[in-house]
Amino acid sequence: MTDVEIVEVGPRDGLQNEPRLIPTPHKTALVDALAVAGFRRIEAASFVSPRRVPQMEDGAAVLAAIRRPERTGFVALVPNLRGYEAAHAARVDEIAVFTAASEGFAKANLNCTIAESLDRLAPVVRAAHGDGLPVRGYVSVVTDCPFDGPTAPSAVGRVAAALRDMGCDEISLGETLGRGTPERVEAMLRAVLEELSPDRLAGHFHDTGGRALDNVEVALQHGLRIFDASIAGLGGCPFAPGAAGNVATEALHDRLVALGYHTGLDPVALARAATFARSLREP
Numbered sequence: 001m002t003d004v005e006i007v008e009v010g011p012r013d014g015l016q017n018e019p020r021l022i023p024t025p026h027k028t029a030l031v032d033a034l035a036v037a038g039f040r041r042i043e044a045a046s047f048v049s050p051r052r053v054p055q056m057e058d059g060a061a062v063l064a065a066i067r068r069p070e071r072t073g074f075v076a077l078v079p080n081l082r083g084y085e086a087a088h089a090a091r092v093d094e095i096a097v098f099t100a101a102s103e104g105f106a107k108a109n110l111n112c113t114i115a116e117s118l119d120r121l122a123p124v125v126r127a128a129h130g131d132g133l134p135v136r137g138y139v140s141v142v143t144d145c146p147f148d149g150p151t152a153p154s155a156v157g158r159v160a161a162a163l164r165d166m167g168c169d170e171i172s173l174g175e176t177l178g179r180g181t182p183e184r185v186e187a188m189l190r191a192v193l194e195e196l197s198p199d200r201l202a203g204h205f206h207d208t209g210g211r212a213l214d215n216v217e218v219a220l221q222h223g224l225r226i227f228d229a230s231i232a233g234l235g236g237c238p239f240a241p242g243a244a245g246n247v248a249t250e251a252l253h254d255r256l257v258a259l260g261y262h263t264g265l266d267p268v269a270l271a272r273a274a275t276f277a278r279s280l281r282e283p
């Protein structure tokens with residue numbers, strides 16, 4: 001059976017969009033419940049401006065309190081060297097840096113151009129590698145941008161190649177708005193695969209239009225074997241108006257198993273974590 005890795009991003013990409021501030025112990029409990037399910041990687045926090053994303057302000061406290069089973073690596077999202085230093089001090093196992101394939105989204109999310117974001121990220125990648133940490137690089141808005149409209153596949157290929165050239169070990173292709181169709185995802189993947197081999201890529205599909213699982217299948221057909229997902233479909237992006245959460249981890253797991261792939265995850269523990277995740281959204 002072929003292995004497919006699901007990278008759990010709910011504690012970061014999912015919770016960052018929750019309007020009500022979730023107490024730190026509840027975030028920690030969610031990460032612990034997810035770790036029981038057997039993930040190899042959980043994106044547990046981000047170290048960004050607390051003014052821009054107040055929900056993520058307690059990232060260091062979350063990382064200090066979680067259990068750390070040996071099989072699970074904990075990832076944090078960082079926008080700059082300051083974020084990297086905080087994440088490293090919080091003993092992350094991997095970092096994720098992020099940019100976009102459109103200027104409109106780079107401006108809204110990072111307050112800079114794509115080129116400026118790449119300049120800002122290069123020293124972060126060097127510092128992480130110097131400390132022995134792997135780096136994943138996100139490209140957002142790979143099919144559609146809420147500000148600039150449809151994204152040209154060639155633009156995604158260019159930014160993914162720039163992240164690779166900078167040293168990112170893996171590139172996660174963010175379908176941020178969740179409105180991409182399998183046809184448009186396929187066109188985007190063809191452009192990216194001219195630059196990178198599929199084993200360096202991850203698919204990151206939001207599910208606003210209900211096509212995320214179909215988009216995963218297209219990516220599987222093109223050789224991708226790593227997918228990001230968010231438990232209970234939590235989330236959205238505070239800087240992408242109208243975007244829903246990532247594809248739900250438990251739905252992705254079930255689809256992958258039905259297709260004959262092996263995820264290494266425990267479905268009972270996943271269901272428990274999903275129930276707990278849903279309870280965090282209740283007032």
Ligand SMILES: CC(C)(COP(=O)([O-])OP(=O)([O-])OC[C@H]1O[C@@H](n2cnc3c(N)ncnc32)[C@H](O)[C@@H]1OP(=O)([O-])[O-])[C@@H](O)C(=O)NCCC(=O)NCCSC(=O)C[C@@](C)(O)CC(=O)[O-]
Pocket residue numbers: 013016046047048049050051052053079080082083084098109110111112138139140141174175176204236237238239
């Ligand atoms: C990128 C910046 C930092 C640029 O920041 P800036 O807006 O250009 O301004 P700045 O550099 O002057 O910093 C603004 C404030 O943040 C502080 N600051 C600056 N850096 C840090 C830091 N690391 N940690 C803590 N604080 C920080 C800094 O000290 C200052 O504090 P103030 O003077 O306002 O009190 C800012 O715009 C920002 O944090 N943006 C938020 C980005 C974000 O978290 N977006 C959501 C995650 S991305 C996403 O969800 C998409 C993804 C990855 O999932 C894939 C997909 O689906 O597409």
